[in-house]
Amino acid sequence: MTPVTFALSAALVSCQQREKAMAEASQRTRTTVTTRVDSPVPKRRTNKKKKAGISTAVAIIIILLVGFIYVWKKGALQWD
Numbered sequence: 001m002t003p004v005t006f007a008l009s010a011a012l013v014s015c016q017q018r019e020k021a022m023a024e025a026s027q028r029t030r031t032t033v034t035t036r037v038d039s040p041v042p043k044r045r046t047n048k049k050k051k052a053g054i055s056t057a058v059a060i061i062i063i064l065l066v067g068f069i070y071v072w073k074k075g076a077l078q079w080d
Contacts, residue, residue, distance in 0.1 A: 071077060
């Protein structure tokens with residue numbers, strides 16, 4: 001057996017071993033994922049977060065509008 005043939009056969013064996021190990025790891029991952037999917041999912045509480053975000057945005061817009069109206073009534077936006 002020549003050194004080149006030996007090196008190619010060793011590379012082929014290591015490649016086959018690597019593929020086998022990756023297939024086993026993939027199989028373990030698939031099993032883990034399926035058990036997680038089967039577990040009960042907790043209820044989401046996005047409705048409260050959505051209401052809080054919208055109310056915060058509305059409050060900021062109201063504050064900005066009140067400030068704009070105050071500056072406008074004071075006459076600070078006049079170009080002289």
